[in-house]
Amino acid sequence: MPKPKVFVTRIIPAPGLERVSACCDADIWPAETPPTPGEILARVRGVDGLLCLLTDRIDAAVMDAAGAQLKVISNHAVGVDNIDLAAATARGLPVGNTPGILTDATADMALALLLAAGRRIVAGAHEVRSGGWKTWGPSYMLGADFAGATLGLLGFGRIGQAVARRAAGFGMRITYHDPFVTDPQPGLEAQPVGLERLLRESDFISIHTPLNEATRHLIDAAALAKMKPTAVLVNTARGPIVDQQALYAALKERRIFAAGLDVTDPEPLPLDSPLLELDNLVIVPHIASASWRTRAEMSRMAAENLIAGLKGERLPNCVNPDVYPAQ
Numbered sequence: 001m002p003k004p005k006v007f008v009t010r011i012i013p014a015p016g017l018e019r020v021s022a023c024c025d026a027d028i029w030p031a032e033t034p035p036t037p038g039e040i041l042a043r044v045r046g047v048d049g050l051l052c053l054l055t056d057r058i059d060a061a062v063m064d065a066a067g068a069q070l071k072v073i074s075n076h077a078v079g080v081d082n083i084d085l086a087a088a089t090a091r092g093l094p095v096g097n098t099p100g101i102l103t104d105a106t107a108d109m110a111l112a113l114l115l116a117a118g119r120r121i122v123a124g125a126h127e128v129r130s131g132g133w134k135t136w137g138p139s140y141m142l143g144a145d146f147a148g149a150t151l152g153l154l155g156f157g158r159i160g161q162a163v164a165r166r167a168a169g170f171g172m173r174i175t176y177h178d179p180f181v182t183d184p185q186p187g188l189e190a191q192p193v194g195l196e197r198l199l200r201e202s203d204f205i206s207i208h209t210p211l212n213e214a215t216r217h218l219i220d221a222a223a224l225a226k227m228k229p230t231a232v233l234v235n236t237a238r239g240p241i242v243d244q245q246a247l248y249a250a251l252k253e254r255r256i257f258a259a260g261l262d263v264t265d266p267e268p269l270p271l272d273s274p275l276l277e278l279d280n281l282v283i284v285p286h287i288a289s290a291s292w293r294t295r296a297e298m299s300r301m302a303a304e305n306l307i308a309g310l311k312g313e314r315l316p317n318c319v320n321p322d323v324y325p326a327q
Contacts, residue, residue: 004048004071004310009035009056012076016299020051023307041065048072051306054079055267060087072309076302078102079238080319081211089320096305096315100158101297102289106236107162109288110206113234113260114151116282118144118204120258123279144203144232144257147171152202154218155209155237156181156190163206164190175202178209199226204234211238221246224256231256236288239265244275251278262288 003025010029011017020026027043029035034055035043044050044066052058054077063070063084073088074096088095116122120143127133127141151167153160156178164174165188174190177198184190198205205227209215219233220243227233233256235242244265250256252274260282264275267286275281289295305315314324 005046006049006051006306006310007040007043007047008051009040010053010076012051012302013296013299015296016076016301016303019300019303020306024049024310044070049074049306049310051076051302052082053077054082057082058088059084063087063091063093071312072096072306072315074302074306074309074315076298079210081238085320089322092323094309094315094318094323095320096302096309096317097319098298098301098305099317101301102294103158103162105291105294106159106288107166108291109262109284110159110163110208110234110236111166113236113262113282113284114204114206114232115146117234117258117260117280118146118232120280122282126279144230146204149173149203150175150201152176152193152198152205153190154178154195154198154205154207156184156192157208159236160206160208161185161188161190163208164188172204196226199223200228202231203228204232207233207235207237207241209237209241211240216240217243219243219247221249224250227256229255229257233259234261235259236262239263239267244273247281248274248278251280254280258282260284262286 006024006026008020008026008028037057040056040062044062047066048069049072051074058073072094073083075083078097078099080095080097083095085095120141124141147170149172151172151174153163153176156176160176161184167174175193175198176190177193177195218241224246247259251259258280262284263286305317308315
């Protein structure tokens with residue numbers, strides 16, 4: 001019996017790739033950079049399954065190009081804003097993701113960026129390497145205090161709550177805004193507040209919301225204007241949640257103290273972006289989940305979703321369960 005045909009849009013870590021290769025006739029995109037939309041359309045024709053990344057736009061045109069035999073779409077990510085879920089559901093296609101496993105790694109990165117931006121770690125390292133460090137000075141390279149400061153979390157799901165647990169160890173006061181979370185994990189001393197209050201009172205703000213039409217440019221010029229001039233903003237969620245032009249202006253004019261971005265819009269950030277001129281902005285290349293264990297587990301989960309869908313079984317992690325008949 002022939003193996004099912006699948007297209008994998010990038011080389012993923014071995015735990016997942018080995019499973020897919022063993023069970024499927026796999027066409028694996030070999031390049032480090034993602035396939036173009038045209039290349040995706042060409043490679044999906046006739047496949048039974050698709051394993052994609054957040055860099056790949058999977059819309060109705062891609063699904064239709066694949067054909068009626070397409071059984072499953074597995075996303076090697078937690079967020080699925082790169083996939084047209086309505087189109088997939090309308091076609092009866094289950095879509096899988098990889099939730100939970102990257103919670104700790106992403107929370108670690110959020111805290112790292114809060115520290116790096118708040119305590120000017122990157123700027124300080126540049127001072128050493130560039131010869132700007134002349135002597136110790138009482139007002140040299142001053143940054144923000146963490147103990148006793150207020151951390152506002154925009155989004156209080158798994159990752160937001162993991163950041164809260166870490167921040168508690170720094171003696172921070174924690175607030176959050178998330179209309180969908182009414183029962184956080186027990187033991188977390190975090191206060192729910194309105195968005196305006198969070199923006200106004202927070203010394204540090206960390207973003208952990210999904211990207212959708214309600215959150216696109218949630219942090220815009222008006223939101224930034226409400227923040228303290230000493231505020232530090234960090235985004236490890238999705239780039240378009242922050243209006244980058246507004247962020248540039250706020251940082252350039254010192255209307256907020258600093259920011260840290262793991263995600264940008266677009267990705268990668270062009271080398272002529274004015275954001276790269278700023279000394280109060282830390283940017284890293286979307287590496288919040290880039291730990292050995294996390295990426296290995298993500299690949300395994302993505303493979304398991306793909307293989308379950310090819311077998312006609314319920315996906316272990318399905319984001320559109322409406323495709324399944326009611327039990």
